[in-house]
Amino acid sequence: MSTHAATAPPASPAVRKGLPPGPRAPAFWQTWRLYRDWIGYLEECRRRYGDAFTLNFVAIGRWAYFADPGALRRVFQGPPDVFRAGEARTMLEPVVGRRSVLVLDGEEHMRARKLLLPSFQGTHVRTHERTMEAVTREEMAGxxxxxxxxxxPRFQAITLDVILRAIFGVDAADRRERMHRAIGRLLAVANGPFVLVPTLARDYGRLSPGGILARRRAAVDELVYAQIGERRADPGAAQRDDVLSVLLGARDEDGHELDDETLRDELMTLLLAGHETTATALAWAVERLVRHPAAMRRLLDELREEPAGGDYLDAVIKETLRVRPVIGDVGRTLGAPAEVDGHLLPAGTMVAPAVAAVHLDPQAYDEPEAFRPxxxxxxxxPGQAWIPFGAGRRSCLGAGFALFEIKVVxxxxxxxxxxxxxxxxxxRPRVRNITLAPGRGAEIIATPR
Ligand code: HEM
Known part of the structure; x- marks a missing residue:
């Protein structure tokens, strides 16, 4: 699709030039409000300003938020060279690398996504069921x-181990142990706020945040490249189900194998995108269930009848992701001027579907705040207004994997x-690295059944 159609200002007099209205408070205050109460602040702004509003943040500037279903379709389905998801995520590049499906746009993005897709289709995802079960049992024993x-934190250990086995294909427990440690150290600095500011994320020497990040990334890379090298030399790789082995068998459009740097970038992408997100969703599912005894009872009844879990378990997971979306914001940077919901926005604007406000829209859901699977x-x-995984061609590639893993765990x-x-x-939801997680980490008391 050409960008021209999207950039031409429509003739309608209803179209206003510039960003939607928003709070006038200083940027630090707006940043703080969102940081402290992401869901509540977006919902409050939607009530005050309507379905389109602008917030102004420290370091990253103005974001135009939209909650109207038509506007969301426009953002998610609009021309990818105008609504650029990769550009909106460049702050992830120091960890995931420049060839990651997360940070690419246009043709390059579609090529990368196509190579990853087969590993995330339903039948393939189900090959990891035993691994997911085994990892959960091992973790639960302690x-x-x-x-x-x-x-x-226990769910983080489970989801990381599942990724190392099912995606990286690491069989040896001691290598997994070393990777757990190196990845934990990398994410502790990579998830810090400074990565949002590209100039701070640069390597200015040993003690600068960028320098620490570079060293910790090199330590993880060494282990990841060793894993890629071993699997490349493994004659049995073609029979394996892990994502690395599948990618080693993949060929790009010119019939070439993926090089090591591309493989490294995609593995780190899947780790960053899939580890903490899934752990946080699991934490919320338990946090909600233990406070809703009727839902917990109904779920346990279903599990007695259907040990694999049925429709009610699926409903619990969907409802959890609705009332407690794990990712607060999905964004697109405008590659050209575009009209969204009657606002003609300049190129470079960050456009963000207001996920939390959409999920709590009283027009879409009765008693939107209630947890009612x-x-x-x-x-x-309902369903039109459910976007925890985003939507369109940049929607979460691992949504099926995540939903299945949450179910099994x-x-x-x-x-x-x-x-x-x-x-x-x-x-209360609190910002924890890239997710909105339960403030006390889903604190529970467990007893044997
Ligand atoms: C509950 C868990 C998860 C949630 C809530 C979640 C949410 C999201 C969201 C909101 C996006 C951005 C969508 C957009 O911009 O429209 C995304 C993208 C992505 N996610 Fe997930 N995710 C989860 C688990 C996973 C897992 C398990 C994996 C893989 C192992 C994964 C891989 C990805 C990738 C590769 C992208 C980028 C897709 C692209 O740009 O084409 N995610 N995810």
Whole structure:
């Protein structure tokens, strides 16, 4: 599609030039408000300014938020050279690398996405079921019983181990252990706020944040390249299901194999995009369930009938991702001027579907704040306004993998352990690295069933 159609200002007099209105408070205050209460602040701005509003942030400037379904279609389905997702995510490049599917746009992006897709189709994802179950059982064996502990770090250990086995194909426990440590050290600095500011993320020497990041990345790279080298030399790789082995068998349009740098970048992409997100979603599912005994009872009844989990488990997961979206913002940088919801926005504007506000829209959901999985089982379930994985050609590539993993991990835990909240108050969403996670880490008390 040409960019021309999207850039030409429509003749309609209703179209206003420039960004939508928004709070006048100083940028530091708006940044702080969003940081402290992401979901609440977006919802408050939607109530005050309507479905289109602009927020102004420290270091990253103005973002135009949209919550109207038509506007969202425009942003998600609009020409990819105008609504540029890769450009909007350049701050991830120091970790994922320049060839990552996350940061590419246009043709290059479509080529990268096509190579990854087969590994994330339903039938392929299900080949990892036993691995997901085994990892959960191993992790669960070390959990305390009868006293409070935080589940989210435990879920992070599970999702990282699943990625190292199912995606990186690391069989040896000692290499996985070394990778756990090196990746933990890298993410501790990579997820810090400075990566949002590209000039700070540069390597200015040993003690600068950029320098520390570069050293920790090199330590992870060494292990990842060793894994790629070993798998390349493995004559049995073609029979394996892990994503690295599948990618080693893939050929680009010219019939070439992927080089090591591309493989490294995609593996790190899947790790960054898939590890903490899935762990946070799991933490929220438990945080909501232990505070909604009727939903927990109904789920346990279903699991007794259907140990693999059925429609109610799926509904619990969908409802969790609706009321507690894990990723607060998805963005597109405008590669050319474009009209969205009656606003003619200049090139370079950051356009963001307001995920949390969309999920709490009273026009789309009855009692939008209530955790009610049943709504997904009713005659005409809602659904248009459900975008925890984004939408369109840049939507989450690992959504099927994540939903399946959440299902397997939850059912494995809930059929072995009885869980209750360590404290009765709801946990509030808090920014934790790239996700909005339960403030106390999903603190629970577990006892054997
Ligand atoms: C509950 C867990 C997860 C959530 C909530 C989530 C959410 C998202 C969101 C919101 C996006 C951006 C969509 C957009 O801009 O329209 C995204 C992109 C992406 N996600 Fe996920 N994700 C999850 C798990 C995973 C997993 C498990 C993987 C892979 C192992 C993964 C891989 C990716 C990739 C590769 C992209 C970039 C796609 C592209 O640009 O073409 N995600 N995810």
């Amino acid at each position: 959990w305390p019983t009868g006293r409070p502990f935080r589940l989210r 049943e709504r997904w089982l009713e005659d005409s379930p 939850l059912r494995t835990i809930l059929t072995s352990l009885s869980l209750r909240a360590a404290r009765p108050e709801d946990e």
